[in-house]
Amino acid sequence: MSETTIPRTGTPNPENHGNYTAMVLGLEADLARIEEHGTTEECLEAISLLETLTSSADYHKAALSHQAEINITRNNTQKGTFTQLNRGAAASVALARKADPHGYGAYLENCRILFNDTPHLAAAYSRGEYTETQMRAILTPLRGVKAERRKEFDDFYALNPAMFHNLGNRKIGDTVKDFTLAYGSDDQCKEQKAADEQRHVKFTAHPATGTMTLHAHLPLAAGIAMKNEIKAKSQSLKAAGDERTRAQIEADYLASFCTNPDAKVPVNLNIGLIMTDKTLFLGGRQPAYLEGYGVIAPQYARELVAGQEISNNMTLAEMAKTRSPAFIEQMEATVELIRLYTAPGDKDLIAMDSKARIFPEKMKKFIKMRDRGCRTPFCDGMIEEYDHVTQVYLGGHTCVINSDGRCKFCNQAKETPGWQEIVIASGPHEVKIATGMGPTYHSTAPPATGFAHKPYPQxxxxxxxxxxxxxxxxxxxxxxxxxxxxxxxxx
Incomplete structure (x- = not known):
């Protein structure tokens, strides 16, 4: 049975509407001149300030939602009628926010973590330093670890407040996941292998358009290898002058494996896996980074190298004692370890150099491993082009210090008149970006291992x-x- 209400007529006048209107009118008065006659610099600065104000308001919405859940839980406890003491909290908050209630249970869980376990993150959120989406990217991975680990991470953040600056949402999530996997990696590895067992391929026909949709659920290593191969093929053909779009080339290349009898599925599919020597050989718990995917559990990374399941704390030497010689020979024949050295006392990759105008393939690989994704602040795009930070015609050299990886869109934006970039540090690799329109930004390459740069005095x-x-x-x-x-x- 549902209850129907007759909507009110006229202009709504909720409680405190007058105070809200006065605040908005005051803000609009300040912005009116800029909106009509402001310079580019003034407009961009105003947008940034409004984003900070919006983020601060989102913090207060989170605080109010958390308090509302506490009150609802207290009332349900006194009534004693519900086994789920916070029943109705998610739905009530969603109604107040004029939003779909699905997912608001997770939102309230993030609020509990924010105000109970991570006071330093909450303080930064209150100052408008992070948007609601960015806070979701930070808090969601923390739900998988115990409260004391969340507090440990918050204490680390207090000592490294710039660890999320200018990062996109996916990169922020990967940074936190790199921390949580060191404690929840066993369960994550089991879930990963259970998901691999559900691998399947599904075809959906669309008669109206004469097309089909292919949906494949593949094991991680196979999926990453196939993705890298198809992307590399489309890039090479497009660079050679193919008139098709990248998406069309990738679709045709995938279909050619089945429709073209002369086509062959690549045998040597390469994936980039970055991990410390302690994680690989000594059973360390430092998560690894899988190129094109993100951070993965340490024992799952070891299993990708070994080709078979191994226990979390078993080294490859210990594993060799339990395997047949044929298996060990196969592992040594199929796995190639590329050593990337880091600077002493830190976790940043050491540079390499070239005198060529075009980036050599090995240098491209190095840049891709160092940058992981597009280096434009807040961009989560994949690396599609390799760029000279200081252009060659301005005297820039072809070396990893004067280079970074960019998505195609950001690399084109850099050529805007007045846009300037310069490398201000090589370890960690840091670029200063001046758009020529007022604001300036900094882009720092992520650490090769770990979740934050940690320079040591020694x-x-x-x-x-x-x-x-x-x-x-x-x-x-x-x-x-x-x-x-x-x-x-x-x-």
Whole structure:
């Protein structure tokens, strides 16, 4: 049975409507001149300030939603009629926000985490530093770990308040997931393998348009390999002058495996997997990064390398004792380890160089692993083009320091007259972007491993030890000297 109400006629006049109207009128008066006659710089600055104001208002909506849930839970507890004590809270908040109630249970759970476990994040949210979407990207992965781990992450954030600056929502989520997987990786790995067992392919016909939709649920490694191969093929054909769009090339290339008898599915499909040596060989719990996907659980990464299931804390050497020689030989023959060295005391990839005008393929691979995605602030696009930060015609060199990865849209936007970019740091790689329209931004490459850049005070002294070791390597063969040992490393 439902109840129908007759809508009111005339202009609605809710409680406190007068106060709200006065605030809006005051804001509109401040913005009226800019909206009509403001310069580009003034317009962009006003947009940024309004975004900060909106984010602060979203914080207060979250705080009010959390308090409303507390009140509803208290009332239900006193009545004693519900096993779910917060029943009705999500629906009530959704109605107040004029939104679909589906998903508001998760929204209230994020609010509980925000105000109970992460006070430093809540303070930043109240200042308008993050949008509601960005806070969702931060809080959602934290739901998978215990409260003490969430508090630990919040304390780390308090010491590194810039760790999310200028990141897109997907990159923010990957950063937090990199932290949570170190504690919830066992369950995540089991869920990953259970999902692999549900692999399937589904075809849906569309008679009205004469097309079909292909939906495939593939294991992670196979899906990433296929994605990389199809993307690389479309890029190469498009660069060679193919008149088809990238999407058309990818669709035709995928279909050709079945429709063209001469086509062959690539045998050597490569995937980029970045992990520390401790994670790979010593059973470490530092999550790995899978190129084109994001962070994955450490033992799942080890299984991708080994080709078979292994326990979380088992090293490859220990695994070898339980496997047949044929399996070990197959693993050694099919897995290629590419070593990428990081700067001493930090987690940033060391640079490489080239004298070519066009980026060599190995340098492209390095840039793609270093940047992971488009380097434009807040952009979550994939790397489609490799760009000189300082253009060649302005004297820029072809090296990884003067380069970054961009999506096609952002790389074209950079050529706007007045747009300037410059590298201001190489470790971590940081670019300053001046749009020529007022605001300036910074783009920092993510750490190769871990979820935040953590420079150490002993970095320079460790670098001195590295230089002494290099001198020993380049010594005359008849000196009979020994290499610097552990006892020679500065404290």
């Amino acid at each position: 970095c320079m002294s460790e670098a001195d030890w590295v230089r002494s070791f290099e001198e020993w390597l380049n010594r005359p063969t008849d000196t009979g000297s020994s290499p610097p040992g552990i006892e020679d490393i500065p404290a």
